[in-house]
Amino acid sequence: MNYAYQINKINSLVEHYINESDFVDSELLSSKTTEFKKSAYHLFYELIKLKNPHIFQEPNHVHELFSLIKGSTAKKNIELKVLEHVEHWWLEWYFALEMDEKLSIEKSDMPMSYLPQSTLNPMRKHEISHYARLFTVLPMPVCNVCAKTGDILKVNQRFVDVFGYTVEDVPNLKSWWEKAYPDPQYRALVKDLWQDSLEKALNNNNDIPANNYRVSCRDGSQVMMEISGIDIGEEFLAVFNDATERLEAEDILRDMAFLDALTKIANRRRFDEKLTHEYEQSKECEGMLSMIIIDIDHFKQFNDRYGHVAGDTCLYDVAQTIASTVSRPEDFVARYGGEEFVVLLPQTDRQGALFIAEQIQKAVENLAIAHQDSFTGFLSISMGINTISDYTNSDEISFVKAADNALYYAKKQGRNCIALSSE
Ligand SMILES: Nc1nc2c(ncn2[C@@H]2O[C@H](COP(=O)(O)OP(=O)(O)OP(=O)(O)O)[C@@H](O)[C@H]2O)c(=O)[nH]1
Numbered sequence: 327m328n329y330a331y332q333i334n335k336i337n338s339l340v341e342h343y344i345n346e347s348d349f350v351d352s353e354l355l356s357s358k359t360t361e362f363k364k365s366a367y368h369l370f371y372e373l374i375k376l377k378n379p380h381i382f383q384e385p386n387h388v389h390e391l392f393s394l395i396k397g398s399t400a401k402k403n404i405e406l407k408v409l410e411h412v413e414h415w416w417l418e419w420y421f422a423l424e425m426d427e428k429l430s431i432e433k434s435d436m437p438m439s440y441l442p443q444s445t446l447n448p449m450r451k452h453e454i455s456h457y458a459r460l461f462t463v464l465p466m467p468v469c470n471v472c473a474k475t476g477d478i479l480k481v482n483q484r485f486v487d488v489f490g491y492t493v494e495d496v497p498n499l500k501s502w503w504e505k506a507y508p509d510p511q512y513r514a515l516v517k518d519l520w521q522d523s524l525e526k527a528l529n530n531n532n533d534i535p536a537n538n539y540r541v542s543c544r545d546g547s548q549v550m551m552e553i554s555g556i557d558i559g560e561e562f563l564a565v566f567n568d569a570t571e572r573l574e575a576e577d578i579l580r581d582m583a584f585l586d587a588l589t590k591i592a593n594r595r596r597f598d599e600k601l602t603h604e605y606e607q608s609k610e611c612e613g614m615l616s617m618i619i620i621d622i623d624h625f626k627q628f629n630d631r632y633g634h635v636a637g638d639t640c641l642y643d644v645a646q647t648i649a650s651t652v653s654r655p656e657d658f659v660a661r662y663g664g665e666e667f668v669v670l671l672p673q674t675d676r677q678g679a680l681f682i683a684e685q686i687q688k689a690v691e692n693l694a695i696a697h698q699d700s701f702t703g704f705l706s707i708s709m710g711i712n713t714i715s716d717y718t719n720s721d722e723i724s725f726v727k728a729a730d731n732a733l734y735y736a737k738k739q740g741r742n743c744i745a746l747s748s749e
Contacts, residue, residue, distance in 0.1 A: 332373055332391055333398075339369055340408045366412055370419050388416060418459075467551075467566040471499060474560065478502060488566070490544025506541045523555075533557050538569050586661040588638055589645035597660035597668055601722055604658070604672050609717045615672055616679035616713040617726065619733045620648065620686065622665040623706045623741040627699035640695055640705065641665060651689045652682060668729075676713040676746060683709045683744045706742035708733060713747075 343362050373388055392413045396406065461468060467485035469478050476499035486492055489506070496502040507513040519537050527534045534555030541551045552569040555562040584596035592600070601617075608615040622628070622644060629637040641661075648667055649659045658670040669686070671679055687707065695705035710733025714725050728747040736745035 329391070329394070333395055335369055335372070336391060336395060336409075336412065339366060340405055340412060343408055344404055363415060366415050367419055370416055388420075392416070461563075466568075469493075469564050470558075470561050471555075471564055472560065473557075473562050476500065479561065485566070488543070488549065488568075489541065495544070505544075507539070508542055512540070527555065527557065534562065534564075536567075538573065541566075586645075589642050589661050591645045591649050591667075592658065592660035594660065594663055597658075597662065597670070600658050600660070600670060601726070604670055605722045605725065608672060608714070612715075612717070613673050614675050614713055614715045615670070615725070616674040616676065616711065617671065617729050618669040618679060618683050618686070619662065619710045619726075619729045620667040620669070621708050621733055621737070623708055623737075624697065624699050625665040628697055628705065631697075631699060643693055643695065644690060644705075644707070647689045647693055648686055651686050657682075674713070675715075676711065679711045679713055680744065680746065683711055687742075687744065700742075701740075702742065708736040708741045709744045710734070710736055711744065711746045 339362075342365075346362075370388070373391070392409070395409060461470070461480070461482055464482055465484060467482065467488045469481040469485055471478050478493055478496055478498055481491070481493050481496075491502075491505060496505055503513055503517065507516050516539055519539075523534045523537060526532070534557070536552045536554035538550055538552050540548055542548050550569045550573050552567040552572075553564060554567075555564050584592055584599075586593040604615060607613075622640070625637070625640075628640060632640075645659075645661060645667060648669065652659050652669055652671075654671075656672050657674075660668050660670075662668045669682065671682060674682070687709070690705065690707050693705070696703065697705040700706055710729045710731065712725060712729035712732060714720060732745040732747040736743050739745065
């Protein structure tokens with residue numbers, strides 16, 4: 327195949343297209359464009375299918391052909407336009423070919439051979455070229471990773487915009503992990519999670535399932551990302567979805583589900599969950615766990631005298647007062663129901679719990695809510711305390727029951743007092 331022959335082939339392709347299709351405002355709008363593109367790809371394949379392996383690897387040869395055509399005889403405007411399109415397709419096709427070659431080399435670990443298998447299907451290049459374009463314009467960060475080596479082969483523009491890292495900053499998964507997860511403890515967690523997801527993907531012959539990760543960006547900011555992986559043979563495509571807003575919304579919904587609407591402290595459901603957790607933890611480490619059950623005295627009469635709205639305000643004030651009196655982060659306050667509240671105190675003995683109960687009593691006294699039907703003339707509370715340190719023959723239910731019995735005893739003593747459960 328000589329130069330003249332090849333130039334002739336390109337020229338006839340251009341002419342054929344001009345004759346066969348509509349050409350409007352320098353755009354190729356014909357329904358035949360795809361078909362034409364296909365013939366162009368076949369021609370490119372033919373142009374590089376030379377017996378000389380050097381020429382096969384040398385795209386300049388085809389560039390030269392295009393330059394020669396453009397520089398030769400005077401071309402009509404329309405011919406030049408179509409020629410430009412064909413040249414553009416050539417560049418796209420050759421880029422796709424290079425990508426495909428790269429995959430074949432990694433696959434075989436063999437030097438590039440003359441006319442490898444992959445060049446036999448020019449339409450495959452067409453697909454890869456589309457993939458390459460899609461990769462660039464995807465609205466979310468994505469990166470291409472070699473599954474075997476962990477090398478990050480390519481990141482798209484959105485990846486750079488969101489995280490601030492280029493492929494030079496993060497050339498492989500190791501450097502990505504170091505930069506994106508600078509805290510070593512969190513990094514270890516991330517690696518475990520990722521490894522787990524990879525194994526799942528391998529076992530089920532599936533894509534890598536999505537998980538949430540807190541990613542540190544180049545400027546020091548952090549974003550919550552849902553990261554998954556799409557298997558594309560020797561490589562996988564890591565896809566990042568911004569999960570910040572969704573997780574915030576989930577947090578709010580979760581809070582709402584566990585918050586008592588009237589008093590704005592945790593509700594009974596949350597308490598039950600928390601109790602199970604704390605009870606198990608304390609049992610495991612054979613630590614102490616205390617709880618206080620608090621009940622407002624003569625609340626029925628309060629409602630009857632001052633009205634339900636005043637009753638609601640009173641419940642809110644008492645709840646908030648209890649919550650602000652209990653200050654350790656591990657302590658927990660909830661509305662147990664009606665005019666009853668609970669305080670859970672991990673790693674706290676009876677004396678400690680009694681001290682907290684007395685603090686609460688004082689704080690409620692300080693609210694000085696008038697209650698004409700109580701002995702003092704002010705609203706008061708009664709409390710029952712239980713502490714557990716020996717978990718044999720005990721469970722959550724008996725733990726709460728003992729505190730409740732103590733409360734019952736406090737009420738019987740005339741109210742406005744604190745009772746400790748009997749061991
Ligand atoms: N305003 C208001 N009242 C409530 C709410 N939940 C429960 N109550 C009232 O709390 C009162 C509790 O009454 P009881 O269980 O008889 O207890 P008490 O009157 O406090 O008597 P002792 O506990 O024995 O001192 C009832 O009248 C309930 O209607 C609420 O959300 N808002």
